[in-house]
Amino acid sequence: MENVTKADGMGKGPANHVALTPLSHLARARDVFADRVALIYGEIRLTYAEYAARIDRLAHALTLAGVGRGDVVATILPNVPAQSEAAFAIPACGAVLNTINTRLDPDTIAYILDHGGARVAIIDSQLVPLIQQAVAMMTTPAPRIIEVPDPTADVPASGMFETYDDFMARGQAGFDWVWPADEWDDLALNYTSGTTGRPKGVVYHHRGAYLMTMGTPISWRMTLFPVVLQIVPLFHCNGWCHTWMTPLLGGTVVCCRDITAAAIYDAIADHGVTHFGGAPIVLNLIVTAKDAARRPFDHTVEVFTAGAPPAAATLAAIEKLGFNVTQVYGLTETYGHVTECIWSDAWNDLPEDERATIKARQGVGFAIMDGVAVVGPDMQPVPRDGQTQGEIVMRGNAVMKGYLKNPEATAAAFDGGWFHSGDLAVQHPDGYIQIVDRAKDIIISGGENISSVEVESALMHHPAVSLCAVVAKPDDTWGEVPAAFVELRDGAEATAQEIIAFARSRLAGFKCPKQVIFGELPKTSTGKIQKFALRQQAAAL
Amino acid sequence: MENVTKADGMGKGPANHVALTPLSHLARARDVFADRVALIYGEIRLTYAEYAARIDRLAHALTLAGVGRGDVVATILPNVPAQSEAAFAIPACGAVLNTINTRLDPDTIAYILDHGGARVAIIDSQLVPLIQQAVAMMTTPAPRIIEVPDPTADVPASGMFETYDDFMARGQAGFDWVWPADEWDDLALNYTSGTTGRPKGVVYHHRGAYLMTMGTPISWRMTLFPVVLQIVPLFHCNGWCHTWMTPLLGGTVVCCRDITAAAIYDAIADHGVTHFGGAPIVLNLIVTAKDAARRPFDHTVEVFTAGAPPAAATLAAIEKLGFNVTQVYGLTETYGHVTECIWSDAWNDLPEDERATIKARQGVGFAIMDGVAVVGPDMQPVPRDGQTQGEIVMRGNAVMKGYLKNPEATAAAFDGGWFHSGDLAVQHPDGYIQIVDRAKDIIISGGENISSVEVESALMHHPAVSLCAVVAKPDDTWGEVPAAFVELRDGAEATAQEIIAFARSRLAGFKCPKQVIFGELPKTSTGKIQKFALRQQAAAL
Structure with missing residues (x-):
């Protein structure tokens, strides 16, 4: 039938084929959820109508500043509202979002700005001296700097650069977004942490980020109108794509500049936070919080944790406090989490220690991945015996396009038709993966x-x-x-x-x-x- | 940057680009949810491992029978296990699934078999006489008939054709599925009800069905491990794609041959059904059930209803019984539901009558649609005044490829770059759509x-x-x-x-x-x- 249908007027057209992009979620939410709260930070509350209008203006202002399709715009920001807005506005003007880690040294920032070629950089006012040092070290033309003061955190404008709000005021609400011509178009550029040598620039496409946002609610037991606390920095795999996901669910993002136990408890008690992601040290903060920082709440908060196995004592303690912790695993190259330790009720009655051992496993592939496997050097799966070590490899639509300007590293990462994580693991008889180590560790x-x-x-x-x-x-x-x-x-x-x-x-x-x-x-x-x-x-x- | 990246080894490859298809959900579930119950019918319980193995065998048997990529295989079945298995096995051998309405007259069935060109037809044993009549009226070679007896419903084999289980036994578990070469490849062929003239053959692609399965859990407040009662026939928009969706969530499908109040209550009480879709007459069945048919249960059952506004009294009564009803709307051409009446808590305190009025609205576009609009003859949106009538038009990835062998009808349906529903509606100030009528009504x-x-x-x-x-x-x-x-x-x-x-x-x-x-x-x-x-x-x- 395929040949028949191809000759039969059944090609792709605007009615039946639209490029997958997380921009769609916000375009829908501004209409369907116009009056719902999209974002909270300190005293700031933005409805979806207001949030989208600000994003329009920022996207338009960037366009007026000469930023066009495929240009790179960097951000060097903590998780303040400007970072969330930039996550949408930069793609909405056709540009590529390059979130840069705020804690890097000037030399590495200079390297990234040179390598990525950002035309504009939106930076936190507190980081002005750092960026000035970095810019002085650059070998290519410096980006135009827009700075973001943060009255909520008592961070004033330096007075040296145009402020974010002044820049945004150049643009108009109602600006027609520049939609991706193809869902494979570049969406974001994220540099690896670069523990060995220079960081590599991981390129994300619109399709992958869209599918991440569709798969995450399933594993995270997320229904309409979640309240998501932004603890994972947006410069880390774009915060596991959660900011792009939230409008899909009509949810609210609660920004978090400084990660303290009091800030977390307050966000839960005051704003009804239902979900957040964070490293195990964030769990520690919660468990070891002083009494004065604690606040009561009466719902279960779903927590994704990644990066290291949480301590058994921490897990036992945090679950009693009303948090349900799920271990996930992924890399910058996979848009964040691509495995999850799906819990089975059959394990509920195991001793605390055994439950913690299971909870620390990386688990099984996410719904949107087409393969997460542990393989030997021959690329064949290792036995599922919980003993034999192999490398974790992945295949699926949430794997990066490749490394920017580094075809050798890209080819090596994709050797044999799989993405090579570099992480060593065993696979248990039930298929659950457990990381043994980074190869280099x-x-x-x-x-x-x-x-x-x-x-x-x-x-x-x-x-x-x-x-x-x-x-x-x-x-x-x-x-x-x-x-x-x-x-x-x-x-x-x-x-x-x-x-x-x-x-x-x-x-x-x-x-x-x-x-x-x-x-x-x-x-x-x-x-x-x-x-x-x-x-x-x-x-x- | 785009030009840079295209020259930079960042093309699509097996590691980072996989065709979207609902087959992926079952491939994952057979591994990740191997021991969970995939399907229930009468005394039959299949785990995901068993369900997938049967699907392997059926797909392999079809391959051995000469069915190849792009061939059409028809089913004329009620919602029995064979229909769910066929929904996966037919695409898993590369073929196109053509579910035919079991209540059609022989002449129309003959027309569909001729027009679609099915190579094989899998039919309910009770329908043997009907199919024989239809085959006698065909003008092209008849399909090979496989019949499905149903001991659960006391339907014996006719003895005239090979049975489903005998046919399946020719195949092997572990058969390597034939994956779509491209996500735009044909997945299913669904004939419209054809109230005027001959039915049209609506062609679905893998991409659209996959995205339907990803969007539905969000609007249906669905988390892992739902129990889905199959009331919507699989010959009606493939049961709104719910059978393809269920493995994504590790859920259980409960088959339903005969739709009675007792069958529904029993499925809820005995199997813990959490979700089902059905026309308003199904709601009536539940509300008007005799006491003997009722069974107690203590969870909320989520119900999608479509096709007509449910009666206010029915809505009021059914919600007291533990069902939450959401109105959805769509057409065969849109894979099922593409609008949903998302409920706002602000409406909870309205009088029952007003709540029923809102609940009967078709609502707003689904998450995966890029546009559902009400437009005038100039294709411009009508004012959102709840008064001005226009036609509902849609655009998005859950719109059909087109009508088989009917380029004129396809072109007319997609006129102006939107799919034309033929339904007249108004749009309320909050954006909610309400159908006024079919143009012809x-x-x-x-x-x-x-x-x-x-x-x-x-x-x-x-x-x-x-x-x-x-x-x-x-x-x-x-x-x-x-x-x-x-x-x-x-x-x-x-x-x-x-x-x-x-x-x-x-x-x-x-x-x-x-x-x-x-x-x-x-x-x-x-x-x-x-x-x-x-x-x-x-x-x-």
Whole structure:
């Protein structure tokens, strides 16, 4: 029949084929949910009609400033309203959104601005000195700077650049958006954290982001009108695409500049937050909050967590407080989460410790992914025995287009027709994936591979441990031995000997840390522990 | 940047571009939800592993029977397990699913088999005589017939054709599915009900059905693991795509051959049904059920209804019984529902009658549609005044490819870059659409247009009215006058004079029916009232 239909006037046309793009969600919400609250920040409340009108004006102002289809516009902003608005307005003028991590050093920011070629950069007023340093280090023409003061956080304008509101005032509400000509068109440019070498520029297309927004509500048990607290920075995989998703559901985004226990509890109690994503350290903040910061609420808050296995004690404590935690996993290259630890009611009656062990698994592929597998070097799936290690590889519409101006890295990432995560994992008999380690974090001791994640997971069951990281320490005899860096819970105490003895009760001897160092762990702005810094520290011990 | 990226190794590849198809949901569910119950019918329970294995075998058996990519396979089946399995297996061998209405006459079935060119037809054993008549009337080679006996409903095999299970046994579990080469490839062929002239063959593509399955859970407040009762026949827009959607959510489909109040209550009480779709007559069945048929349950059942405005009294009664009803609207050409009457909590405290009036509106465009509008002859939107009539037009990825072998009808349907529904509507100030009438159902009386739907809606507020239809009756003086056909509620009484007086209290005099006829209304198999039959009856009065 295919040949018949192709000759039969049944091609694609404007009535039956529209490019998939998250812009559609806002275009619909401004009409269907016009009077519902789209965004909250401090005293600011924007309805969808107001939010969309501001986005129109920003998109129009960018157009008037000469930004056209395919141009790059950077943002260097915390999760303030301007960041959410930019997430829509930059694509709505046909441009590519380049969210840059606010905590980078000037040299890396200069590299990204040079490499991405941003025409305009929208920056937080507090970051003016940083950006000035970065711009001075650039080798290509600097972007036009628009700065965003933040009265809510007592951040005044520097007076050096045009402000965001003044710039936006140049544009008009009702501006006709520039829709993607093709859903494969570039939507966003996100630089990897670049723990080794220069960061790579990951390119997202409209299709992938749209499908992420359609798949996320399913795994997140999300129905109409959620209230989403923006804890995951929008410069981290565009906040896992949650800002683009919220208008689909007529929901409300609650912006969060500073992530504190009080800010989280207040947002839940005052605005009825139903969902947020965050690293396990965010869970720690909630569990260890001082009484004065806590607020009562009577609904269940759904939490996506990623980046590291949460401590068993943290999980047990947080669920009693009214939060339901789901482990997810993904990379910048996959628009955020592409696996989820779907909970089975059959596990409800397991002991707390076993439940925590399951909850720390990365789980199964998201609904929109066509394959998430653990494979050996031959690209064949490893046995589902919970033992055999392989690399996690993915295939699906939520995998990046590639790395900007880096065809070699793109080709390597897509070798064999799958995206290679670089993460080592086992697959359990029920198909659930569990990360063993980043390839580069494996510790090789006396010829044996030790998974730093396995050792960390064991230590996280210790009731006094709030957070920990295990890295290789060079050793004359064994080549490398594990060293553990530990943050204790507030008020809790433990000695290095106790921690090592606890590890011995759960792990083979050669896997146990030979040294335990207490203190706060260095973290990236997204809450990931900076293992490279710990490796340097361990080497110097 | 676009030109840069295109020259930059960032094209589509197997890792980052997969054709959208509802087959993906089952491929994932067989792995992720292997042990969950996929399907229930009588004593039959299939897990996802079992369901998918049967689908493998059927797809393989079809392949062995010579069915290849783009071939058409017909089904003439009630909502029994074979129909759900065929919905996946036929596309899984690359073929096009042609579900045919079981209540058609042999001549129309012969026309559809000739026009669609089915290679194989899978039919209910009870329909063997009907199909034999139809085949005898065909002008092209007849399809190979596979028959499906149904022991659950005491329907034995006729012995004349190979049975479904015998045929399926030729295939193997583990058969490699034939995936669509392109998401625009044909998935299904659905004939319109053809109230005027021959039915038209509406062609669906994989992309549209996939997106329907992603959008429906959002409007239907659906989270993981729903239990979906299949009341809407799969030969009607493929059951609004719900069978393809269910594996996405790890849910269970409960098959329903005969739609009775007892069957519905039993499915809710015994299997925990959470969702079903159905015409307003299904709501009537529930409300008017005898005590013996009722069963208690303690959750809310979400119901999509479409086709006609439900009676106010029915709505009031059914909501007290634990059902939440949402009006949706769509056509065969739009894969089922593409508007929904999203409820606002602001309406909760309105009087019952006003709530029913709002609940009967068709509402706003679905999340996956890029435009549902009411336009005048100039294709410009009508004012949102609740008064000005226009035609409902749609644009989006859930609009058909076109009509098979009918480029003229396809071009006419897509005139001006929108799909033309042929339905007349007004748009309220809040954007909610309300159907006034099918263009062909408008009554022209003394030069004034009367909306038959408006008159029906008024009569439906009368407490004794269970169902009604208003059509034009030829009249020497006025050209046409409205005549009302009314089904009364069980045990209720009303005279024609009372009904007319009630209409006068709500409508202008010229809009009130001049004649009221009591009795059961003729309906299609999908519960639509057959107005053409009533027009004939009215003309003969």
